[in-house]
Structures are given as structure tokens and as C-alpha cells.
Amino acid sequence: MNTLRLPGDDRAKSPYTGYTRDHWEAAADGLLTAAWQWATPRGALLALPGRPSVSGVRSDGLEGYARTFLAAGFLVAGAGGKDPHGRLERYAEGLAAGTRTPGRDDTESWPLILGHDVAGQPMVESASVALGLRMTRPWLWDRLDEDVQDRAEEWLRGALRHVPSPNNWYLFPYTVAGFLESVGRGDAETARARERALGLLETWYRGQGWYADGDGRAFDHYNGWALHLYPVLDDLLGSAGTGPYGARLREHLESFGLLFGADGAPVHFGRSLTYRFAAASAVGLGAVTGHTPLAPGVSRRLISGTLRYFLDRGAVGPDGLLGLGWHGPHEATLQNYSGPASPYWASKAFVCLLAPAGHPLWTATEEAAPSEGPDRVLALPAPGLLIQSTREDGIVRLHNHGSDHVRPHEGESAAEDDPLYGRQAYSTRTGPTTAADTADNHLAVVVDGARSVRRRIHPLGAGGGDGWGWAASWHRPVFPSGPPMVPGLRVESVTVAHGPLELRVHRVLGAPPGAAVEQTGWATGPGDPLHSALRPLLGWREQDEVPAPQGTAYTPRAVLPRLTAPAEGTAVYAALATLTAGQDRGVLAGAVDEVTVDGDRVEVRWSDDGSRTSVTFGPVAVHRTAARETPHRI
Numbered sequence: 001m002n003t004l005r006l007p008g009d010d011r012a013k014s015p016y017t018g019y020t021r022d023h024w025e026a027a028a029d030g031l032l033t034a035a036w037q038w039a040t041p042r043g044a045l046l047a048l049p050g051r052p053s054v055s056g057v058r059s060d061g062l063e064g065y066a067r068t069f070l071a072a073g074f075l076v077a078g079a080g081g082k083d084p085h086g087r088l089e090r091y092a093e094g095l096a097a098g099t100r101t102p103g104r105d106d107t108e109s110w111p112l113i114l115g116h117d118v119a120g121q122p123m124v125e126s127a128s129v130a131l132g133l134r135m136t137r138p139w140l141w142d143r144l145d146e147d148v149q150d151r152a153e154e155w156l157r158g159a160l161r162h163v164p165s166p167n168n169w170y171l172f173p174y175t176v177a178g179f180l181e182s183v184g185r186g187d188a189e190t191a192r193a194r195e196r197a198l199g200l201l202e203t204w205y206r207g208q209g210w211y212a213d214g215d216g217r218a219f220d221h222y223n224g225w226a227l228h229l230y231p232v233l234d235d236l237l238g239s240a241g242t243g244p245y246g247a248r249l250r251e252h253l254e255s256f257g258l259l260f261g262a263d264g265a266p267v268h269f270g271r272s273l274t275y276r277f278a279a280a281s282a283v284g285l286g287a288v289t290g291h292t293p294l295a296p297g298v299s300r301r302l303i304s305g306t307l308r309y310f311l312d313r314g315a316v317g318p319d320g321l322l323g324l325g326w327h328g329p330h331e332a333t334l335q336n337y338s339g340p341a342s343p344y345w346a347s348k349a350f351v352c353l354l355a356p357a358g359h360p361l362w363t364a365t366e367e368a369a370p371s372e373g374p375d376r377v378l379a380l381p382a383p384g385l386l387i388q389s390t391r392e393d394g395i396v397r398l399h400n401h402g403s404d405h406v407r408p409h410e411g412e413s414a415a416e417d418d419p420l421y422g423r424q425a426y427s428t429r430t431g432p433t434t435a436a437d438t439a440d441n442h443l444a445v446v447v448d449g450a451r452s453v454r455r456r457i458h459p460l461g462a463g464g465g466d467g468w469g470w471a472a473s474w475h476r477p478v479f480p481s482g483p484p485m486v487p488g489l490r491v492e493s494v495t496v497a498h499g500p501l502e503l504r505v506h507r508v509l510g511a512p513p514g515a516a517v518e519q520t521g522w523a524t525g526p527g528d529p530l531h532s533a534l535r536p537l538l539g540w541r542e543q544d545e546v547p548a549p550q551g552t553a554y555t556p557r558a559v560l561p562r563l564t565a566p567a568e569g570t571a572v573y574a575a576l577a578t579l580t581a582g583q584d585r586g587v588l589a590g591a592v593d594e595v596t597v598d599g600d601r602v603e604v605r606w607s608d609d610g611s612r613t614s615v616t617f618g619p620v621a622v623h624r625t626a627a628r629e630t631p632h633r634i
Contacts, residue, residue: 002311003318004030014366017264017590019304021353024339027307028075028350032087034320034516035068035344043090044098044108048321053339054123060339060355065094066125068131077135078353088630091132096144098153113158114505116165121337125619126159127172127230128220128347134237143184160193166215166407168226170197178234198243201231204567207382209252217457218421219403220270221381224282225348226344228252233351236282246291253286255294255303255380258370260385261428262394263306269398269426271405273333274324275345276315284352284466287361290571296360299366303352315343322346324554332419332434332551371396371428377469377497384459386471388497394582397426398497399502401473402459412476412485417453424454424495424504425522431552433523433560440523440544440560441577443491443506445477446516452477452489459488460492460620468613470496471620486512494615494622498606501591502577505538505602507617511567519563522579523548525555531580534561534589537595538602539573541565571616574602596620 009018384402415567
């Protein structure tokens with residue numbers, strides 16, 4: 001339930017969400033007011049209540065200051081400096097107090113900025129401080145005493161002199177350097193930080209608007225709230241603006257705009273999901289800068305839908321604070337770096353407030369979200385993702401054949417399960433099961449009673465056409481416990497999206513004698529209006545349902561369908577899967593008229609339109625033949 005004080009709905013201007021710019025301003029004001037109740041006497045630290053992060057309470061307090069400063073910065077800058085609550089005065093006083101004796105263990109001092117492997121969280125927060133100062137320069141920075149400016153610069157330069165984590169963290173010193181240059185304090189050190197970050201960003205760009213978060217293959221929400229946001233916002237705030245970043249954001253939104261359900265939810269996929277409506281920051285930034293393919297009414301529908309989705313579902317507690325979790329508290333959503341103020345990276349969504357009240361983002365009438373239009377299937381070969389949305393239930397599904405969270409230096413022996421990346425599919429209505437429960441949407445090889453996990457994902461391609469699409473990958477099964485890696489064991493996987501249906505085909509190679517395979521489907525809660533089902537087509541022997549007692553971010557307990565079969569050597573398995581709401585629960589029963597097998601080639605004929613889809617392994621190829629073109633079979 002939403003505990004913030006918001007205006008009444010405006011269903012004339014915003015027929016889908018009821019939210020306007022006034023609602024965004026009120027949400028920012030409410031979150032800031034609640035957070036500042038926990039400030040130290042001079043406001044250098046906002047020590048919010050809750051379990052501390054691995055970085056410790058002082059770093060957590062800096063996080064509270066820095067991340068709320070982002071919201072305040074967007075709010076005041078978007079209002080042309082109007083600050084009726086005097087928020088910037090408090091942030092100015094906090095800056096002066098925090099930088100007076102950094103590193104000391106006293107009431108106000110900020111921790112020093114060190115390398116990512118030595119209490120490195122302050123480097124993350126330095127970017128928010130720098131960005132807040134840059135946005136509010138005329139009303140805050142320019143009014144500071146010179147000695148406070150000098151102290152702030154010296155503290156910020158710690159981000160330029162230490163090693164970031166090998167991923168989006170390089171954009172933190174980039175952002176710090178951009179601020180210092182904007183106030184006439186640039187030099188060779190700031191130039192190196194910016195050049196280094198942009199050079200790495202080029203190597204991480206993989207096409208179709210998607211960056212990997214580092215040298216590996218992590219494609220997730222960091223694309224929007226970090227990898228696109230920092231360089232595009234840097235351009236907006238006054239840099240040269242000659243790079244490719246705006247065009248890349250536009251292309252990113254071509255696909256990312258589809259990753260919000262009709263209820264406003266983003267896809268529950270990847271780490272740091274406690275940042276919640278920060279997922280909409282790229283949409284808002286695109287609207288503010290003009291680097292977007294989305295109409296203003298569509299952009300507002302997406303950002304307001306996401307804000308309302310979380311506010312209506314308990315993201316803000318009775319104390320007015322954003323809590324750790326997804327809807328309400330949810331431990332499995334968190335990482336060890338998550339502290340009480342971590343959810344306030346959601347402040348990035350307030351970038352939309354940089355658009356003034358007369359901007360089309362706020363004056364246009366809301367329009368339907370992409371997921372509320374015709375059914376869509378969109379293949380993204382660059383990140384190895386397949387997006388599937390259905391209008392009837394408003395669900396968006398993301399089939400993952402290219403994104404993992406395994407760094408290049410980590411081998412296949414990194415065998416722990418990673419539910420936030422390792423599953424075959426994610427959606428806007430379901431979350432993955434925890435590592436302690438049976439994995440949902442997973443093909444496991446079972447050896448000596450131990451189930452394999454999927455860690456490093458190797459994409460094999462993606463494609464499709466009007467109303468259908470496919471994506472494929474392979475992985476080497478590894479085992480968190482029990483037997484070591486099995487030599488030669490390999491799983492090749494293909495997902496074909498056809499309307500609300502998912503054809504899942506796997507070729508298992510090198511399975512040892514006595515092994516088995518298991519395919520699971522979507523995890524849903526008892527009594528949930530959602531329906532998850534699996535139908536065996538080829539190779540599977542038995543089917544049942546298994547409980548997930550620890551539940552998901554959406555339900556305290558869950559259940560998931562499962563198929564099982566023995567496995568030895570090389571074999572091909574095929575099944576239909578579905579996740580629906582409000583549709584015929586027997587949708588899988590008559591979905592396929594015929595299944596034919598020819599060695600490593602599987603072909604199905606769909607009953608709705610008579611078309612045929614063939615999946616061939618070695619190498620993987622997927623083809624679709626329309627009914628009128630179906631060749632005669634003898």
C-alpha cells in the first residue's frame with residue numbers, strides 16, 4: 001500500500017496510471033522528508049534503519065546522503081532552482097561536515113574513497129554526489145565557501161586515484177571528472193578518468209543498444225540506470241555531446257520499452273533489483289533528451305506505470321522509507337552490498353523531472369505501453385535475448401540465451417547457482433525461485449543425485465519474423481555439490497516463442513550412465529491467477545509438480561511444473577511451456593498437431609495457423625514454414 005501523500009488521480013491526462021508530474025514531485029518530496037528524519041546533526045550521513053551492508057554503517061550513511069541527493073538534485077534542477085523546503089541548504093551543510101575530516105570515526109565524517117576491493121562503496125556514492133552538485137551548481141556549489149569547495153574536490157578525487165570494479169564502476173570516476181571539469185577544476189587526471197571510461201564503454205557495447213556490464217556477458221538493468229544514464233546525462237549537462245551515446249539510448253529503448261508489463265512491472269531479472277523503479281530511468285532520460293523512439297505519452301505511461309506499480313505494492317513502508325526488497329521485504333532479491341539506503345538508487349528515475357512542466361512528457365495524454373499493443377516477439381542477437389509479450393494478460397517474458405554474471409577470469413567451476421541470471425526465462429509477473437529450492441525455468445542434468453546449474457551462457461544466435469522468434473545457447477552443466485564437472489557434458493538449448501507458447505528444445509551431449517534430466521517451468525503461487533504448464537513433446541518420460549517453499553519475490557510459496565527422463569550419451573528433448581493469466585488453462589493441450597524427428601532435427605506443426613517450426617542441432621538452425629508453403633510429406 002502506498003504510504004506517500006500524493007495528489008488524486010488525473011484520469012483525463014493519464015488514463016492508464018492517473019499520475020502526472022505533480023505525483024512525481026510529491027513522491028520525491030515524500031521520500032526525501034522521510035529519509036532526512038535519520039540524518040546526523042549536520043546532515044553528512046543519513047543513517048537509515050535496517051541491516052547494514054558489507055561496507056559498514058558509515059558507508060551506508062554516505063549512501064543515504066548521496067542517493068537522496070540525486071532525487072533532490074533532479075527535483076530542484078527541474079524546477080529551475082525552486083527549493084521551498086530548503087533541501088539544498090541541508091545538503092550543502094552535510095557536504096561541508098562530511099568533507100571536513102574524511103576518514104575519521106566521528107559523527108559526520110565521510111569515509112575515504114578507496115579501491116573497489118578495499119571498502120570501495122564510497123566510489124559508487126561519489127558519482128551521485130558529483131551529479132547532484134553538477135545539476136544544482138547555481139544554487140549550491142557556487143554559493144559554497146572556497147575552502148569547502150577545495151575539500152569536496154579533494155574527497156572526490158579519491159575516485160580518480162583508485163581502481164574501480166571492472167564494470168559500470170568506471171563511469172563513477174568519469175562522472176566525478178565531468179563535474180570537476182564543469183566547475184573549472186579539470187586537469188590531466190580528470191581527462192584520463194574520462195578517456196579510460198569511454199574507451200571501456202566502447203569495448204562493452206555489443207549492438208542493438210545493449211552494453212555488457214564489463215568484459216563478460218552481463219546484460220541487465222544496469223544498461224538503463226548506469227551504462228546509458230551517465231554518458232547521456234553528461235552530454236545533457238554540458239559536455240561536447242558528440243559521441244554515439246544518444247543514438248545508442250534511442251536504439252536501446254526500441255527493445256527495452258517492451259520490457260514493462262501492462263501492470264507497470266519491469267522484468268524481474270538481474271542483480272540490484274531493490275532499485276525498483278530506477279528501471280524506468282532510461283525511458284525518462286530518453287524523453288528528456290529526445291533520444292527516444294517512444295512518443296511522450298508512451299514514455300510517461302511507462303515511467304509512471306513503474307512508479308505506481310511499486311508504490312501500490314509496499315515498496316515504501318509505514319515509515320515512508322523505501323525498504324530492501326521488491327514489493328515489500330524480500331531477502332533473496334538482495335546482494336551483500338545492499339544496505340538500508342541502497343534502494344534510493346531508485347532516485348535515478350526522477351531524471352524525468354528535468355523535463356519542465358510544459359514539456360510534452362507531461363502535457364501529452366498517456367498512450368498504451370508497447371506490451372499493451374499487439375502480441376510481440378522480438379529477438380535480440382546482440383545480447384542473446386528473446387522478448388515475448390501477450391496483450392491478453394499483459395505479461396512480458398524474457399528468454400535468456402546470452403546474459404550471465406560470470407566474469408571472464410572465472411572458469412566454469414564457478415558452480416554456485418545464480419537465480420538472477422542462470423534461468424532460461426524471466427517475466428514481469430514471476431520471480432525466480434531461490435538457490436535453496438528447485439530452480440524454475442531450468443534444464444538440469446542430474447548426476448548421482450546432484451542437479452546441475454547453468455552459469456556461463458554461450459549464445460548460438462537469435463532471430464525470427466512477424467509474430468515468432470527464437471534464441472539459442474549452450475552451457476556446460478556444473479554442480480554446486482556432489483560430482484565434479486563431467487567431461488564432455490554439454491547442453492544446447494533453443495527457445496521458440498509462438499504467441500503465448502514457448503517451444504523449449506534441448507540437446508544433451510555426453511550424459512554419463514545413470515544420469516537424468518529435468519525441465520522445469522514457471523514458478524507461481526498457490527491460488528495465483530497465473531497458470532504455468534509444461535507439455536512433453538519429445539524424450540520426456542514423467543511429469544509432476546514440485547514445491548518451492550521459499551517462494552519468490554511475488555509469492556511466499558510457489559509451485560512449478562516439472563518433466564523428467566533418463567539421459568545417457570546424446571539425446572534431444574522437446575516440450576511446450578506457457579505462463580498465462582485469464583486464458584484457457586488447457587492452452588497447451590491442442591497447441592501442436594504433429595511432432596516429427598529426424599536425427600537431431602525436430603519439427604512441430606502448430607495447430608492455430610498450420611505453420612511448422614523446425615529446430616536443428618549441429619549447428620543450431622531454426623526455420624519456420626508457413627502453412628501454405630508446407631511441403632508435401634510422403
